[in-house]
Amino acid sequence: MTTALRQIQYNEPLFSSMRDELASAELPTDDLLEGDSRYFALGDDGFGGLVDFGEVVLLRSIVVSQARRNRGTGGAILSGLLAEARAMGAREAWLLTTTAESFFEKHGFLRTVREGAPKSITDTSQFQTLCPASAALMCRRL
Numbered sequence: 792m793t794t795a796l797r798q799i800q801y802n803e804p805l806f807s808s809m810r811d812e813l814a815s816a817e818l819p820t821d822d823l824l825e826g827d828s829r830y831f832a833l834g835d836d837g838f839g840g841l842v843d844f845g846e847v848v849l850l851r852s853i854v855v856s857q858a859r860r861n862r863g864t865g866g867a868i869l870s871g872l873l874a875e876a877r878a879m880g881a882r883e884a885w886l887l888t889t890t891a892e893s894f895f896e897k898h899g900f901l902r903t904v905r906e907g908a909p910k911s912i913t914d915t916s917q918f919q920t921l922c923p924a925s926a927a928l929m930c931r932r933l
Contacts, residue, residue: 796831796839796871806830809838812854822916823852831871839868841876841884844911848876850886851917869898877933884931885912887922892929900929 799805813820830840837855841848855864876884905928
């Protein structure tokens with residue numbers, strides 16, 4: 792397994808692979824091109840993205856191929872995304888999840904109330920329509 796994330800562009804075959812993996816995992820794909828989104832691949836084992844809002848980033852689209860699950864791939868992707876966020880100057884990472892709250896808790900994220908999210912996060916499609924109100928909103932200081 793490759794250990795470094797590589798940024799992928801919208802016109803690359805890996806971007807299509809990411810979209811397919813997200814759809815297969817029943818994760819949102821309608822907003823992949825929204826805002827200042829950046830997507831990364833860990834070889835072809837998994838993918839992750841973030842949306843840059845300056846001191847705040849929204850982590851999104853973390854997905855691991857079926858063959859690589861439960862082998863630390865998700866943690867490696869998350870670690871790489873957090874490093875990217877820090878390099879961009881972010882001080883907080885936010886995310887919404889309906890299925891991976893315990894995974895993110897193990898990596899230092901804390902669940903928070905939706906009313907506590909910054910406006911940049913609440914204005915996203917992820918927050919407003921794509922993730923249900925029951926989704927856990929989580930944050931981690933960087």
